[in-house]
Amino acid sequence: MKLSPRLLRKALTSPAGASLKTRAMLLMLSVGLSGVGLASLIRSHHEASLGTDQVLGMALQDLLLVLAVGLVFMLLLENALLRPLRRLAEQAHAFDPTQPPPSWLEKQDGGPRELQQINQAFERVQQSMGAQLRREQNRAEQLRLEVEQRSLALEQARLALESAQRELASLSRHDALTGLANRREFDDALRREFKRAQRQQGLLALAVLDLDHFRAYNEALGREAGDAVLRQMAQLLADRFKRDTDLVARLGGEEFGVLLPGCDRDQAQDLLEQLREALAALAIPHPKGSATSPRLTLSVGLAVFRPAQTYLSPQALLQAADEALYVAKHAGRDRLSLAA
Numbered sequence: 001m002k003l004s005p006r007l008l009r010k011a012l013t014s015p016a017g018a019s020l021k022t023r024a025m026l027l028m029l030s031v032g033l034s035g036v037g038l039a040s041l042i043r044s045h046h047e048a049s050l051g052t053d054q055v056l057g058m059a060l061q062d063l064l065l066v067l068a069v070g071l072v073f074m075l076l077l078e079n080a081l082l083r084p085l086r087r088l089a090e091q092a093h094a095f096d097p098t099q100p101p102p103s104w105l106e107k108q109d110g111g112p113r114e115l116q117q118i119n120q121a122f123e124r125v126q127q128s129m130g131a132q133l134r135r136e137q138n139r140a141e142q143l144r145l146e147v148e149q150r151s152l153a154l155e156q157a158r159l160a161l162e163s164a165q166r167e168l169a170s171l172s173r174h175d176a177l178t179g180l181a182n183r184r185e186f187d188d189a190l191r192r193e194f195k196r197a198q199r200q201q202g203l204l205a206l207a208v209l210d211l212d213h214f215r216a217y218n219e220a221l222g223r224e225a226g227d228a229v230l231r232q233m234a235q236l237l238a239d240r241f242k243r244d245t246d247l248v249a250r251l252g253g254e255e256f257g258v259l260l261p262g263c264d265r266d267q268a269q270d271l272l273e274q275l276r277e278a279l280a281a282l283a284i285p286h287p288k289g290s291a292t293s294p295r296l297t298l299s300v301g302l303a304v305f306r307p308a309q310t311y312l313s314p315q316a317l318l319q320a321a322d323e324a325l326y327v328a329k330h331a332g333r334d335r336l337s338l339a340a
């Protein structure tokens with residue numbers, strides 16, 4: 001019976017994964033075998049007269065008895081402890097604090113005190129973890145809403161910024177009073193179109209328009225009336241020069257510029273004369289206008305870049321139109337003058 005100490009050691013130090021049942025069986029087996037061995041030894045010492053066969057027979061009886069007792073013990077152990085423990089282990093494995101306590105936990109009232117204690121511990125853990133989890137869930141929901149609100153505010157700020165940038169870009173290229181392109185936009189377009197006309201040996205008409213005696217108009221009727229006239233003039237221009245490539249700008253004060261790519265001298269002259277007529281048709285009274293024309297009038301200087309008459313630079317073309325305007329003013333105003 002040298003096996004029993006080894007079995008006993010194995011039962012006590014069996015691998016961590018071994019079940020309680022295995023451990024109990026190994027323990028019982030080793031204790032039983034040790035008992036049987038010890039009983040046989042004592043018997044053979046005390047009853048030296050007994051033969052080996054008798055000792056072995058008695059040992060076999062002891063062994064059968066130990067096995068029978070062990071079996072009954074195992075059955076009792078299985079029912080009273082191992083099965084509930086197994087169930088407990090399974091449920092502990094599947095334990096979820098967010099869910100209501102499993103029904104078997106509630107049914108442990110009549111069970112052993114230890115299981116009831118485990119049951120109560122489970123309930124406490126479940127309650128405290130459940131409460132904590134709910135707090136965390138609420139907090140997470142609050143954070144989610146906060147993030148949503150901030151994202152919304154951010155998006156609104158982004159849209160406002162974009163709109164402000166658009167407005168700024170527009171303001172930087174448009175005249176605030178009339179909504180027409182401003183001097184900067186006009187200069188850029190002039191450079192661009194001049195190069196194109198040069199490259200393609202094309203046409204580019206440039207006109208500078210100036211309201212006559214506008215200072216006097218302002219002085220007589222006030223600056224607001226002057227502003228209204230400037231807006232009227234801008235509208236007339238915008239209505240008349242509508243092609244995609246046309247550009248109408250307010251160059252400053254009561255001076256406007258018109259850029260007509262692809263337009264020859266006669267076409268440009270016709271269009272500008274029509275414009276002067278349209279202004280005349282509005283018959284805007286000018287209390288201090290010329291004696292012959294008591295209405296608001298317009299002088300125009302026109303220069304046209306064309307293969308037969310090229311200019312060296314955009315500035316040269318603009319200067320030619322300016323000079324033509326000067327000539328128109330000095331010739332008595334209310335007229336169009338062509339650059340030489």
Ligand SMILES: Nc1nc2c(ncn2[C@@H]2O[C@H](COP(=O)(O)OP(=O)(O)OP(=O)(O)O)[C@@H](O)[C@H]2O)c(=O)[nH]1
Pocket residue numbers: 177210211212213214215216218222223224225226227230252253254329333
């Ligand atoms: N109402 C108004 N007046 C402006 C604005 N900008 C410039 N002016 C006025 O336009 C007038 C331009 O006067 P001048 O340059 O002497 O020209 P003018 O009186 O029209 O004389 P001619 O061009 O020679 O016919 C000035 O009195 C400026 O104050 C504006 O935005 N609104």
